[in-house]
Amino acid sequence: MRRAILALGSTIAGIAVLLSFKTHGIAAAGTPAAAPSTPSGSGSSAAPAGAADAAGAAATPSPAGRTEAGAAGRRTVTGRVAQTARGPVQVELTLAGPRITKVTMLQRTDDGPLSNQIDATAIPKLINETLTAQSAHIDAVSGASYTSEGYIQSLQSALDKARA
C-alpha cells in the first residue's frame, strides 16, 4: 500500500514538474517563439518551401534553445469545433515548425446524403488551399458555404493556438 502511494505520488509530481517546465518555457520566450510564424502566416502566397526555410532560419538564431526546439518539433493542434447550420466541423493540424503539413478532419457536417456529398468534394479543396496558403486566408468553396465557413473558423482557431 505504501509503495502504491509512493508510485502514484511520484508520478503526479513528475508530471507536474514536466508540465510546469512546458509552461515556463512560454513565459521566458513568448515573443521570439511567435516570430517565425509571421512570415508564413501573413504571406498567403508563400510556397511551402519558403515556409520551411523560414522555420529553418528561425531555429538557428533562437536564444531560448529549449522552447524553440520544442516549438520547432512536429506537433498536432486541434481546432475548435465550429457549429454550422449543418452540424459541427473540426480540424486537426499537423505542423512541422510553423508549417502546416497535414489537415485532418475530426468532425464534418453530417446532415444527410447531400451534405456528405458536398463535403466529399469541398473538403479536399479546402485542405489543398490550406496547405498552399499556409494560413486560414483561403477562399470558401462555392456551393459549400456552411462547410467552408466552419472549416475556416476551426482552422483559424487551431492556427491561433499553434502560433500563440
Added chain:
Amino acid sequence: MQTLSSQPAARAAPHPGRVAGWRAPPGLVLAVIAAGVAGVIALWWRDTPPITGLGDELTGAGRILGLLAGYGVVVLVALMARLPPLERGIGASRLARWHAMGGRYIITIIGAHAVLITWGYAVTFHQRVSTEAGTLLTSYPDVLMATVAAGLLLGVGLVSARLVRRRLAYETWYHLHFYTYLAIALAFSHQFANGASFVDSLPDRVAWSALYATVAALVLWYRVVTPLRRLGRHRFRVAGLRPEAPGIVSVYIAGDRLEKLHAEPGQFFRWRFLARGMWWQSHPYSLSALPRPDMMRITVKARGDHSDALARLRPGTRVLAEGPFGAFTPARSRRGVVLIAGGVGITPIRAMFAAMPEPAGRRFGAATLIYRASHPRDIVFRRELDQIAASRGAAVHYLTGSRDQLGTDPLSARNLAALVPGLHRRQAYVCGPPGMTETAISALRAAGVPRRRIHHESFDF
C-alpha cells in the same frame, strides 16, 4: 517403480551457483526500464508545444500517462515472456510480483489517461465533459476500441486483486489473463491514429511498432516455439507416478539428453501435460530430485483441478516443459548452509539438499535441513532425506505439529539457533507457503543472518 530418489547424491551434482547462461542483475533490468520511461517522456517533450491553459495542462498530463501506459504494457508482457536472463537473474516469483505491482500501476494510469484527456479536451473546446466523452468515443479514430481494451485490462486487474484471486481457480485466472493480449492489440491503433507524438512522425511510429513487435516475437519464441523444440529434442514423457503422502504425488518424467537442459536443484519447469483436459495449461513445479540425463522428478500437492488430475496421468503421456527457471539455486559460497522447508516447499529443498557440497572443513559444519509440517503424515521423502543426511554427515530436523498444539511457533529465532550451530554465519534457503516463509525469514534475521544471505521462494502463483 523408479528409483531416482535413491541415486547417490554425489553423482554429477552440478556445481552450485553455476546456472548456465547469463543472469540479468535486477538493478540493470530496472535501469533499462527506467531508460525507456525517460525515452517516452522525451518523445512527449519534443512533440508538445508550449502549454497555454488549463486544457493544455490536462491534455498534456493525459498524453504523458497514455505514452507511459503504452510503454508499460509492453514491459509487463516482457517480464512474463520467460526470457531466460530475467528468469535466472530475477527469478520467476519476483518477476511475478513486479508484474502484479506494475499491472496495478498501469491500470491506474490508463484510467487517469482517459479521464484527463476527456477533461482536457472538454476544457479546450468549451464542451461539457459528458459531451466531450461522447465525441471522443464516436468521432476520434479507434478510441472506442481502446476503451474496450481499457475495460478488459481493468477486468483482468480486478480478478487478479488479492481478494478476488483467492476465490478463483488458478485455471480461471490464468485464462482471463489471455485477454490482456487482446486488450493490447485493441489499444494499439488509437495510439497512432490520435497520439500527437506519432501522428506525423514515421520514425517514431516505426520505433514504437518495433518495440511491440520485438516483445511479441520474444513471447512467441520463448513461450511457444522453445517448448515445442524442446519436446522434439528431449521427448519428455511421463514414466510413472508414486504417491508420497495423502494428496501428494511424485511424477517421474523421462526424456533424452536431459543433461543438456542444465537444470539446477531448486529450479522448476513449467509443465504442460498433453493429456485430455490438461494440455491447454502449464503449471510451474519444482524438481524434487537432482535431474538425471534420462529422468526428472516433480512432486505435487493436490490443491487445484490441475494437481488433482496429475494423479491420474498415464505413463507415456507426452509433456511439454518450459525451463529450467528460477533463481532459487545454491549460491556459489563455501559457507555452511541451512535449508528450511515448509509443507510441499520441501520439493526444491529436497533437490538442493542432495546437491549440498561436502562440509567445507570443520568451521561451518554440514548442511542442516529443517522441515516444518503441521502433521507427521504430511512429511514426504523422510527415507530419502535421512539417507542423504547419513551419507553426508548432514542433519535433518522434522518440526511437526500445528502452532496451536505446540503453543508456540517452532520457527522462532531461539529454536533455530538451538538447532543449527553457527546459524548466523550460514547461507539460508527458505521455501514454503507465504506465511511460513515470512515467519522463517524474520526468525533468521532475528538470529543474526544478514538479509543478503537469506534466499527464499514462496509457493504462491
